[in-house]
Amino acid sequence: MAAVKFERPDRIPVDLWTVPAVYLRHGRAVDGLLHQHPTDFARRDWDPEGMDGRLRAGRYVDEWGCLWENKAEGYFGMVAKLPLEDYRALDSLRPPFEWMEDDVRKGTSEHPQPGKFWLGWGGDFFHRMCWLRGMENVMFDLMDGSPELYRLREMLLDFFARQVTLVSKTDVDGICFADDFGSQQQLLIPPSLWRSFIKPVYRDILGICKSAGKLVFFHSDGNILEIMDDLIELGVDALNCQVWCMGGPEVLGKRFAGKLTFWGELDRQSTIPHGTPDDIFRAARRMKEHLGLETGGLIGQGEVDGLTPLENIEAILTAWN
Numbered sequence: 001m002a003a004v005k006f007e008r009p010d011r012i013p014v015d016l017w018t019v020p021a022v023y024l025r026h027g028r029a030v031d032g033l034l035h036q037h038p039t040d041f042a043r044r045d046w047d048p049e050g051m052d053g054r055l056r057a058g059r060y061v062d063e064w065g066c067l068w069e070n071k072a073e074g075y076f077g078m079v080a081k082l083p084l085e086d087y088r089a090l091d092s093l094r095p096p097f098e099w100m101e102d103d104v105r106k107g108t109s110e111h112p113q114p115g116k117f118w119l120g121w122g123g124d125f126f127h128r129m130c131w132l133r134g135m136e137n138v139m140f141d142l143m144d145g146s147p148e149l150y151r152l153r154e155m156l157l158d159f160f161a162r163q164v165t166l167v168s169k170t171d172v173d174g175i176c177f178a179d180d181f182g183s184q185q186q187l188l189i190p191p192s193l194w195r196s197f198i199k200p201v202y203r204d205i206l207g208i209c210k211s212a213g214k215l216v217f218f219h220s221d222g223n224i225l226e227i228m229d230d231l232i233e234l235g236v237d238a239l240n241c242q243v244w245c246m247g248g249p250e251v252l253g254k255r256f257a258g259k260l261t262f263w264g265e266l267d268r269q270s271t272i273p274h275g276t277p278d279d280i281f282r283a284a285r286r287m288k289e290h291l292g293l294e295t296g297g298l299i300g301q302g303e304v305d306g307l308t309p310l311e312n313i314e315a316i317l318t319a320w321n
Contacts (some may be wrong), residue, residue: 022308090148114126124161164205174217195227206234223245284300
């Protein structure tokens with residue numbers, strides 16, 4: 001809390017994201033490292049039986065009716081059948097409100113690790129739009145100004161606003177959102193279109209969080225430099241972004257240090273899976289030097305998957321303090 005509010009934390013808080021594939025490779029050795037080097041975020045124990053169906057090999061139909069196909073156990077699959085490939089199906093699409101309410105109750109009824117920072121789930125508006133309609137179709141719809149896409153936007157806004165309202169009434173410390181807006185080089189859509197179509201959705205949803213006094217944590221992959229000022233304006237407190245495809249800590253620190261908290265991240269494209277522990281320590285030093293201030297503004301975070309050696313996981317957990 002002190003790091004995010006710039007209230008001079010006694011150290012840099014630490015977070016680790018684990019793609020299930022890392023457990024499929026290393027088993028409980030990952031939990032052993034987390035026991036030896038605890039993080040500051042509440043997390044639930046690894047449960048192979050409770051793994052999201054989208055992460056299992058084979059086919060899975062989710063609560064919205066999207067058919068997922070997965071050929072790599074422990075990683076997200078891809079949608080193989082789109083419920084809204086034909087917009088005529090929009091009239092009969094029914095958001096899964098009952099499922100959502102039950103999911104929120106299950107996820108927030110009991111603090112998984114009392115005393116640690118607890119994040120609730122706010123949603124993934126743009127992802128869900130693409131999973132329902134297909135990314136290529138959404139891109140054409142955006143450029144054409146398709147009225148059906150705007151109908152879909154309002155349906156999803158209503159759904160996620162209800163979800164965030166429920167989560168905001170619980171004891172979570174913050175609410176997390178995840179939407180990937182960038183490619184490796186730039187935004188997926190023109191910034192003006194992002195501001196006219198997507199930004200109003202998050203203005204409403206994040207406003208619910210702020211009114212309830214909850215901190216906002218946001219994740220977005222890709223190069224999102226063009227909208228980082230917008231995310232700050234919307235009230236994002238902590239941002240998980242791909243620092244290393246946007247010029248590195250030096251570039252981002254010069255523009256944004258002190259304006260929000262950088263929630264990582266160490267480079268998970270090359271350094272984490274293919275580097276050495278020394279590489280991870282060097283990267284963490286650069287992040288501490290350029291992104292964090294004495295008053296706060298940095299969370300030491302990395303994401304690991306089945307490619308990551310155990311020694312690199314330990315380095316992520318120990319490189320910050």
